[in-house]
Amino acid sequence: MPGIADAAESAGALDILTDQALFEAVGVRIGFAGRAGGVSQGPYASLDCALHVGDDETCVRANRRLLFEALGVGGARAIIPTQVHGTNVLVVRPGDDFDAAQEAALEGADALVVSAPEVGALLNFADCLPLVIVSPSGAFGVAHAGWRGAVAHIAAKTARALSALDGCDPAQFNAYIGAHIRSECFEVGEEVVERFRTEFGEVAIADARHVSLAAAVTADLLEAGLDARRIADAGICTVCHSDRYFSYRASGGTCGRHAVVALRMS
Ligand SMILES: [Zn+2]
DSSP states (O other), rough: OSSSSSOOEETTTEEEEEEEHHHHOOOEEEEEEETTTTTGGGGTTOOOOOOOSOOOOOHHHHHHHHHHHTOOOOTEEEEEEEEOOOEEEEEEEETHHHHHHHHHHHOOSEEEEOSSTTEEEEEESSSSSSEEEEEEOOOEEEEEEOOHHHTTTTTHHHHHHHHHHHOOGGGEEEEEEOOOOGGEEEEEEEOHHHHHHHHHHTTEEEEEEEEOOOHOOOOHHHTTTTOOGGGGEEOOOOTTTTSSSHHHHTTTTOOOEEEEEEEEEO
């Protein structure tokens, strides 16, 4: 059974949650980075991996290198999409042109599904929910779910795209939910609560003004055929732990982004 919390390991000065058993079984390295161990300063301190938030580009590129080295995949290439709170799932197959895929990703994608070896996927987060899904085939998906993505079923859409790509039964997939804003800190408007109720019933509603992204995404994954026993949740709130993770809400809006990466080495 997958676990990220209990498979946590410190990679040098970086704070990365991973699943070592997954890597040994199917060769997919996953990494949920925290903000420690990078070179960025001020509100971006320190492992900011996003180019769109006002940080120094040289620092961001250095941080990405540090992250890949810490994961043992230094020098590997990764597709890094422009995240737009949409539901576009970009698929990258073996033999696809890397530069063309990266170009397409810049036009907007909130999930990447990859079966190509040695092509990483890197997405950025500061409160939104990071989801990684890994197939026993070695193909994987990485998705970004804020409330808009959650109610638009980006999680199920990613799982289905992965299954369509490699033909594996979603019940065999491992899914990993990283640190994000948990329901106790996620106050939203009544209209957002109603959207969650419409899409997921009561399961993702904490109270009249709070919703659970993790419960919504989990319900979505179960609907797509995943096995509840194969869904691991790091159980960490980015707002409550803004010393360890970037939090848009806790920072007041100016902050870096921590990265989530997946990659299969051949
Ligand atoms: Zn919290």
